[in-house]
Amino acid sequence: MALDGQKTAYKYIGTTPNRPDGLDKVTGRARYGADISVPGMLHGAVVRSPHAHAKIVKIDATKALAMEGVKAVITRADFPEGLEGEDWDLQENCMAGEKALYDGHAVAAVAATTPLLARDAAKAIEVTYEILPHVTDVDEAMKEGAPVIREGAADFSVPEGMHPNVVRYFDSGRGDLDKGFAEADLIIERSFTTEAAHQGYIEPHACLGQMGADGRGELWVCTQGHWFMRRMSTAVLGIETTNIRVTPSEIGGGFGGKTTIFIEPLSLALSRKAGGKPVKMVMSRNEVLRATGPTASASMDVKMGMTKDGRITAAHGTFRMQGGAFAGAPVDVTTMLAFANYDIEHVHHIGYDVITNRPRQAAYRAPGAPMAAFATESVIDELCRELGLDPIDTRLKNAAKEGTRATFGPKYGPIGFVETLEAAKAHPNYSEPLGPNQGRGVASGYWMNWGGETSASVAISEDGSVTVSVGTPDIGGSRASMALMAAEAFGIPYENVRVNISDTGALGVNEPTHGSRATYASGLATIRAAEECIGKMCKRAADKWGIDPEAVVWEDGCAKPSGPNAGEFPPMTIAEIAGEMGGTGGPISGHYEDSPAGFSGSFGTHVVDVEVDPETGRTTILRYLVVQDAGKAIHPAYVEGQFQGGAAQGIGWALNEEYVYGPDGRLQNPVFLDYRVPVASDLPMIDTVIVEVPNPGHPYGVRGVGETGITPPLPAVANAVRDATGKRICKLPLRPSRVLAAIQGKEV
Amino acid sequence: MSKRIHVSTKVNGDEADFLCDPRETLLDCLRDHLGVMGVKEGCGTGDCGACSVTMDGRLVCSCLVLGVEAEGKEIGTVEGMADGEVLHPLQRKFIEHAALQCGICTPGILVAAKNLLERNPDPTETELRYWLAGNLCRCTGYDKIIRAVMDAAAEMREAS
Numbered sequence: 040m041a042l043d044g045q046k047t048a049y050k051y052i053g054t055t056p057n058r059p060d061g062l063d064k065v066t067g068r069a070r071y072g073a074d075i076s077v078p079g080m081l082h083g084a085v086v087r088s089p090h091a092h093a094k095i096v097k098i099d100a101t102k103a104l105a106m107e108g109v110k111a112v113i114t115r116a117d118f119p120e121g122l123e124g125e126d127w128d129l130q131e132n133c134m135a136g137e138k139a140l141y142d143g144h145a146v147a148a149v150a151a152t153t154p155l156l157a158r159d160a161a162k163a164i165e166v167t168y169e170i171l172p173h174v175t176d177v178d179e180a181m182k183e184g185a186p187v188i189r190e191g192a193a194d195f196s197v198p199e200g201m202h203p204n205v206v207r208y209f210d211s212g213r214g215d216l217d218k219g220f221a222e223a224d225l226i227i228e229r230s231f232t233t234e235a236a237h238q239g240y241i242e243p244h245a246c247l248g249q250m251g252a253d254g255r256g257e258l259w260v261c262t263q264g265h266w267f268m269r270r271m272s273t274a275v276l277g278i279e280t281t282n283i284r285v286t287p288s289e290i291g292g293g294f295g296g297k298t299t300i301f302i303e304p305l306s307l308a309l310s311r312k313a314g315g316k317p318v319k320m321v322m323s324r325n326e327v328l329r330a331t332g333p334t335a336s337a338s339m340d341v342k343m344g345m346t347k348d349g350r351i352t353a354a355h356g357t358f359r360m361q362g363g364a365f366a367g368a369p370v371d372v373t374t375m376l377a378f379a380n381y382d383i384e385h386v387h388h389i390g391y392d393v394i395t396n397r398p399r400q401a402a403y404r405a406p407g408a409p410m411a412a413f414a415t416e417s418v419i420d421e422l423c424r425e426l427g428l429d430p431i432d433t434r435l436k437n438a439a440k441e442g443t444r445a446t447f448g449p450k451y452g453p454i455g456f457v458e459t460l461e462a463a464k465a466h467p468n469y470s471e472p473l474g475p476n477q478g479r480g481v482a483s484g485y486w487m488n489w490g491g492e493t494s495a496s497v498a499i500s501e502d503g504s505v506t507v508s509v510g511t512p513d514i515g516g517s518r519a520s521m522a523l524m525a526a527e528a529f530g531i532p533y534e535n536v537r538v539n540i541s542d543t544g545a546l547g548v549n550e551p552t553h554g555s556r557a558t559y560a561s562g563l564a565t566i567r568a569a570e571e572c573i574g575k576m577c578k579r580a581a582d583k584w585g586i587d588p589e590a591v592v593w594e595d596g597c598a599k600p601s602g603p604n605a606g607e608f609p610p611m612t613i614a615e616i617a618g619e620m621g622g623t624g625g626p627i628s629g630h631y632e633d634s635p636a637g638f639s640g641s642f643g644t645h646v647v648d649v650e651v652d653p654e655t656g657r658t659t660i661l662r663y664l665v666v667q668d669a670g671k672a673i674h675p676a677y678v679e680g681q682f683q684g685g686a687a688q689g690i691g692w693a694l695n696e697e698y699v700y701g702p703d704g705r706l707q708n709p710v711f712l713d714y715r716v717p718v719a720s721d722l723p724m725i726d727t728v729i730v731e732v733p734n735p736g737h738p739y740g741v742r743g744v745g746e747t748g749i750t751p752p753l754p755a756v757a758n759a760v761r762d763a764t765g766k767r768i769c770k771l772p773l774r775p776s777r778v779l780a781a782i783q784g785k786e787v
Numbered sequence: 788m789s790k791r792i793h794v795s796t797k798v799n800g801d802e803a804d805f806l807c808d809p810r811e812t813l814l815d816c817l818r819d820h821l822g823v824m825g826v827k828e829g830c831g832t833g834d835c836g837a838c839s840v841t842m843d844g845r846l847v848c849s850c851l852v853l854g855v856e857a858e859g860k861e862i863g864t865v866e867g868m869a870d871g872e873v874l875h876p877l878q879r880k881f882i883e884h885a886a887l888q889c890g891i892c893t894p895g896i897l898v899a900a901k902n903l904l905e906r907n908p909d910p911t912e913t914e915l916r917y918w919l920a921g922n923l924c925r926c927t928g929y930d931k932i933i934r935a936v937m938d939a940a941a942e943m944r945e946a947s
Contacts, residue, residue, distance in 0.1 A: 065887070073818075243828070289889075292891060323831055324830040324831060687929070718919075719929040
């Protein structure tokens with residue numbers, strides 16, 4: 040028996056059963072990061088720098104430690120010295136050393152018997168700062184004379200003569216740009232900016248850490264990846280990785296922002312210093328916005344050439360991004376994906392990763408891709424307008440397809456970009472009539488997806504039901520997808536599968552739920568582990584029947600003789616085999632681990648209609664269509680959910696969301712009232728079309744779908760506003776004041 | 788440390804007493820003193836609605852109410868929505884419509900939606916979107932939430 044090769048007919052895949060964690064989540068029983076308390080628990084609070092850039096002269100905790108109920112105070116002096124590279128960056132970001140590098144940077148932490156007392160004690164810790172000049176803007180930070188965040192932060196890639204704040208440099212391309220631009224009938228070049236946006240998960244970071252004087256302990260935490268959490272936290276504390284067992288809570292949103300550490304090593308260090316008492320730490324929203332990782336802000340110049348009939352002849356992009364006080368702005372991805380939708384012979388990308396006095400950026404859904412898409416897809420829209428071409432037909436003419444050599448190097452396998460464009464063109468939204476002050480925008484986007492380290496187990500229970508153990512936290516319904524894939528593999532009802540997210544003690548290393556990888560990679564591992572179980576069950580049946588295991592097939596949840604030559608035996612159900620497994624060789628389970636490389640990217644095309652109020656500049660989204668390739672939608676309702684959620688976040692980034700820094704380098708809007716994410720009344724229903732061009736690298740054809748959806752909205756909305764107002768605005772967000780200024784002919 | 792104050796209240800119909808610091812919010816008291824963990828903190832400033840509860844039938848952000856204000860009041864939370872093992876139609880429709888992804892905003896949205904349907908059993912989509920404008924969801928784009936509430940409202944109208 041074997042289930043190798045790709046299935047095309049499914050019994051469970053593609054259905055939409057209720058998610059297994061639904062009941063807990065609608066009754067308030069689901070336990071998130073802040074929802075666990077244990078006896079003897081202390082509460083932690085963090086002292087944060089109010090300055091964008093300052094030398095830490097002195098930290099005096101005398102008054103705090105004198106308060107009754109205050110059990111421990113930690114500073115950087117409580118962490119080991121001598122860390123290097125990323126480990127040093129993590130440690131420096133979790134707790135400032137010689138300097139505070141941004142408004143909100145942690146400088147000390149305290150543990151006390153109540154949350155209020157911990158906050159009072161934090162206020163009683165006196166920190167003396169020597170304020171230094173600061174810079175928060177990417178273009179300013181590259182200029183001669185800009186304050187130096189940190190000498191020696193640049194790596195080998197940076198050419199000589201650049202400001203020390205430029206820490207990484209990327210340069211890639213192919214062909215002959217001069218030749219390509221010479222072939223063009225029209226060349227358009229524009230400069231663009233996008234602002235830092237926050238993932239905006241509704242659950243603030245929270246954890247409960249316990250560690251004894253022996254450096255061993257446990258961590259309960261909301262995270263996208265508990266092995267990452269374990270490795271990073273232990274590295275920062277200078278202890279062996281396996282000393283800490285990490286259990287993930289339910290997670291209240293992450294979108295990339297919960298793939299790294301902030302308060303977790305602080306809770307462990309406080310616990311150790313407080314004699315091993317567990318320490319709970321919960322961030323406030325102010326802390327989340329000031330001190331966790333928003334995405335990078337960008338400044339970009341993009342130049343593209345096109346023939347009269349719509350062929351892109353050449354493309355050049357320069358991308359400057361700041362990701363806070365540490366290297367890591369995703370400009371490498373930006374340069375890689377800037378023109379990846381299209382088949383372009385002559386292409387060149389340059390990227391600068393710049394450090395500033397802002398919080399260390401973290402991944403945010405398709406990190407680096409939305410900014411590039413904003414620039415590239417806006418220029419293409421402008422080319423189409425000037426040449427009188429249809430934006431979808433023009434994209435079809437240039438679309439990457441199977442066999443196209445991607446602008447970042449490799450040849451694409453089977454991909455579904457053309458199919459998304461055709462479906463968008465055929466959708467009724469694309470021909471809906473528009474009224475005055477209304478406009479339509481089209482844009483496409485891409486995310487390459489990821490495999491990553493993956494370890495999963497499947498165990499058969501005594502009654503024939505099945506337990507699946509995976510290491511990727513369920514952030515958007517992945518337990519339902521895993522259960523569907525296991526049900527399909529075994530041929531047993533969905534309800535007979537239970538999926539657990541295991542802790543770090545139960546499986547090998549798993550990367551986080553990131554890179555749109557969970558349904559692809561943990562799903563693949565679940566199917567392979569199920570197949571191992573099936574092989575063992577076929578063997579048990581063969582032994583009982585006294586025939587060769589090769590003469591047994593698995594169908595519809597039963598072992599069956601593979602034909603008349605194998606002998607006449609009634610099928611054995613999974614329950615029958617499981618019921619006697621104790622006497623036929625012991626427990627039956629399967630395991631699979633890999634860093635699967637068969638992931639394949641997902642293309643999407645969005646069409647948006649807007650109305651712009653000419654008196655206020657306010658943009659209203661009238662209609663929104665997401666078309667995206669899912670490879671194979673395991674649970675279509677949750678695939679639609681990813682499309683809709685990605686679109687909503689992209690709309691927020693396009694219209695309202697931005698980090699606003701004052702002249703003092705302090706974040707001006709660290710509250711949801713002013714950091715304005717879309718609310719229900721801002722949005723219409725979000726229409727979706729799921730395209731399915733199967734990925735040959737997954738048994739059921741799955742492509743990750745989580746990230747692509749945030750990429751097209753930035754340019755799609757900007758193109759629609761251009762269509763409605765006649766004004767091309769190259770800066771995001773398109774807040775009413777900016778759009779109004781553009782309508783009035785003022786500089787924006 | 789301020790002197791603790793004794794508060795007697797009712798949560799989901801049951802009498803509940805707690806001692807609190809006068810600075811503590813109703814949200815803090817529900818979670819830390821009474822173990823009502825379905826009430827979530829997303830912002831602490833009344834902007835996200837994750838801590839939505841009813842107080843004497845009025846929808847409030849429990850982070851904007853002091854614990855001491857609960858004295859003599861009746862508090863309603865998501866934990867009080869189901870009738871034993873029978874879910875409220877809103878709860879059932881949220882599961883059926885895949886109207887939650889991470890689920891952290893779900894308790895607050897359910898409490899807010901139930902409060903709306905008690906006032907207006909037949910809201911338009913626009914009325915519903917404005918009523919829920921104080922409840923942030925970052926995962927779903929609201930589409931399936933709106934559909935779930937409209938469907939639950941229709942079912943409740945038919946049943947009444």
